[in-house]
Amino acid sequence: MSINYKxxxxxxxxxxxxxIYGEPTIDLFEESEKGNVRLGGCCxxxxxxxxxxxxxxxxxxxxxxxDNESFKLEKRIY
Structure with missing residues (x-):
């Protein structure tokens, strides 16, 4: 079974x-402005x-x- 995290x-x-966490590079900031990534901040x-x-x-x-997939699997087994 494959899990799709996205x-x-x-x-x-x-x-x-x-x-993406940490101080962004200029390229990363531009990717964020384009809507390709989300900057999570330094903390x-x-x-x-x-x-x-x-x-x-x-x-x-x-x-x-x-955790959600494991819970669903446990519910099916029992």
Whole structure:
């Protein structure tokens, strides 16, 4: 089974951006201005969101997706 981390777990949208943390380079800032990435800032929160949904503005990471899939699998088994 393959897990698609890039689908928003809240609304199901496939329109999302990778979140990049740290001080951006000029090229990275330009990519952000074009809407190709989302700048997360210099302070990295814990847990660290990795993706941003352009539709509902939800932020998530791979661990959240794995936890959701594991929970769904446990529900089916029992």
């Amino acid at each position: 689908v928003c777990p809240k609304c199901g949208s496939k329109r999302n951006l990778k979140i 990295v929160p814990i847990p660290t969101p990795e993706y941003y949904c352009c539709e509902c503005e939800y932020e998530w990471n791979k661990e959240e997706i794995i």
